[in-house]
Amino acid sequence: MPEHLHPPTIGTAPDPAVVVARTLDWYAGQARDLPWRRPDCSPWGVMVSEFMLQQTPVTRVLGPWQAWLDRWPTPAALAASPAGEAVRMWGRLGYPRRALRLHRAAQAIVDDHGGQVPADLEELRALPGVGDYTAAAVASFAHGRRAVVLDTNVRRVLSRVAAGEGQPPAHVRASERARAEAHLPRAAGRAARWAAASMELGALVCTARNPRCEACPLVDLCTWNLAGRPEETYRPRTQSYEGTDRQCRGAVLAVLRDAAGPVATTELRTAWPEHRAGGADQFERALTSLAADGLVTAIGAEHWALPGD
């Protein structure tokens, strides 16, 4: 019996073609004017934005992104600067290893790709700091390629709309990828717009907390909404930040970032007052791990600095 003779049933996933069409219509009217979405933005500009946006909100990325591209408008420009300058320019965006990886990726682009950001998914995936999501995002947003762009927003939207689950699983599963593939339009241009639109819907409407279902173009066919938006019982346990090694690393790196030259270990230690839980051992541990990551370099026996290249 033809599919269209069956009326929609509660708990049945809606037609992907309808989901895509409605989301694209919504996006046409609601998309934010972000600088890396403008037609004149280079593939490099898109790639820089994707690195900065990893686990970091859009509002905090806007300023640093512009400053970064003003200073390093091409991969070659960044590759010609010392790695420490990339770490310094990264500022307080967080996860400073991303700055190091972006710098190494720029060098690889110069060395292996003629200075041009690759469009091929596998070539992108091979770059430092580029995982499945970022590779697909750059291929799609920078080059208009058809790719499965599966970030936390898209995962949440599809989990709710198609699976009736309020939150996606902790890690990407094959079933999610298959679901995303089933929603991906055939035409590359439409696929790229769907990627941006589904992410935007997750970011602005289908949010993790307090979703604005009344403003959602999919509200009447969303499996999760039709089921009464059941709450998830599972909550990943989040570690508090105060007093952690992460905070200690951040405090140490902040001193080096703001210093013109090498800083003595004794002075660096004042960035982590003894009254904190971890004490002196924690400081040594943080410094060692920062050096192991390549974020800091020893100068002689008693000084530290950002890496030279």
Add this chain to the structure above:
DNA sequence: AAGGCGTGGTC
């Protein structure tokens, strides 16, 4: 394959 890795905003 869980857990480590920054920082700041929100409710």
Add this chain to the structure above:
DNA sequence: TGACCAAGCCT
């Protein structure tokens, strides 16, 4: 207020 969250990646 503290817990959660934000366009993940790497080991």
